[in-house]
Amino acid sequence: MELDHYIESGIIESYALGLATAAEIEELQYMRKLYPQLNTELRIVERRIEMAALTEGVQPPSRLKDRVFQRINWDEEKNTTGKDKSNYTFINIQSKNQDYITVHRWWKLFFIMVFIVSKICLFAAIYFYLKYRQSQEKLAQPSSRIEYRVPTK
Amino acid sequence: MQQSAVHIDDYILSERLMAGDPGAREMIYDHYGPALYTIILQVIADNEKAENALAQVFVYIFNDAVAYRDSGDITLFGWMRRVARQMALKLAVGELEDNGTMVSNGSLLFRFTTGLPEGIQTVFRLCYYKGLSREAVARMLGLHPEEVASQLREAMVAFRKFLNN
Numbered sequence: 001m002e003l004d005h006y007i008e009s010g011i012i013e014s015y016a017l018g019l020a021t022a023a024e025i026e027e028l029q030y031m032r033k034l035y036p037q038l039n040t041e042l043r044i045v046e047r048r049i050e051m052a053a054l055t056e057g058v059q060p061p062s063r064l065k066d067r068v069f070q071r072i073n074w075d076e077e078k079n080t081t082g083k084d085k086s087n088y089t090f091i092n093i094q095s096k097n098q099d100y101i102t103v104h105r106w107w108k109l110f111f112i113m114v115f116i117v118s119k120i121c122l123f124a125a126i127y128f129y130l131k132y133r134q135s136q137e138k139l140a141q142p143s144s145r146i147e148y149r150v151p152t153k
Numbered sequence: 154m155q156q157s158a159v160h161i162d163d164y165i166l167s168e169r170l171m172a173g174d175p176g177a178r179e180m181i182y183d184h185y186g187p188a189l190y191t192i193i194l195q196v197i198a199d200n201e202k203a204e205n206a207l208a209q210v211f212v213y214i215f216n217d218a219v220a221y222r223d224s225g226d227i228t229l230f231g232w233m234r235r236v237a238r239q240m241a242l243k244l245a246v247g248e249l250e251d252n253g254t255m256v257s258n259g260s261l262l263f264r265f266t267t268g269l270p271e272g273i274q275t276v277f278r279l280c281y282y283k284g285l286s287r288e289a290v291a292r293m294l295g296l297h298p299e300e301v302a303s304q305l306r307e308a309m310v311a312f313r314k315f316l317n318n
């Protein structure tokens with residue numbers, strides 16, 4: 001009897017039309033667990049509304065179908081490429097400008113090494129040049145002393 | 154029982170939707186598209202907005218079919234109808250025209266609404282076609298929220314009788 005009263009209150013129709021409040025929905029879900037026959041009632045109401053809705057439907061513009069399915073395909077492609085990033089194709093879209101060349105990254109290291117070696121060579125050259133001059137000066141100094149001493153004898 | 158035999162099995166259909174079956178998607182669009190479009194047109198006056206709403210509804214249905222299972226709804230169409238109405242109400246924010254009668258002359262809801270006594274009819278229109286809460290309707294009509302709830306309950310009892318006839 002209590003269940004009949006609950007059904008007759010129009011709660012099922014209210015839920016089916018989306019007019020039930022959060023508290024009413026919660027109560028209905030609880031009652032559905034308690035009385036599974038409510039599911040049959042709800043199914044009957046839903047089907048009656050469905051039958052009417054299907055017969056009185058207005059055909060949407062045909063272009064809309066393409067739009068929806070294009071969007072779905074696009075979403076799926078986006079998800080697929082997002083998940084499998086390792087399997088991508090690299091496309092070089094650099095313009096064919098003759099003023100620029102593209103070289104392997106190892107050339108960068110090579111040029112750095114050449115630069116460092118050239119600097120070492122430059123410092124070595126300066127160092128040995130100064131050493132050479134120093135040794136030349138040393139050689140020149142004793143000979144002048146001898147020349148100086150000879151007249152004193 | 155005979156009625157359910159003509160319906161596509163909702164469980165199998167939702168399984169196929171969740172698996173991303175293009176055939177199931179196309180079947181759902183062709184079968185339910187016009188019905189859902191009508192529900193949206195009952196809420197939105199502008200055709201372009203209504204088309205956008207329908208596109209968004211189907212994108213949601215196809216991408217989030219799992220929400221149907223989570224909702225605990227009995228029928229797939231019942232769930233889709235509620236999704237469509239909610240989406241339409243969301244996009245119709247700011248529309249002042251009363252569009253409930255525009256498309257659906259002779260439709261089930263139109264016939265039901267026009268058969269209601271004036272006061273209850275106003276409450277039902279504001280709640281269903283405008284998506285206003287009972288409190289908002291009460292403020293708008295200068296009534297107590299309990300009175301609005303009571304009138305809406307009367308409308309739903311009437312709708313139950315209307316469906317049974």
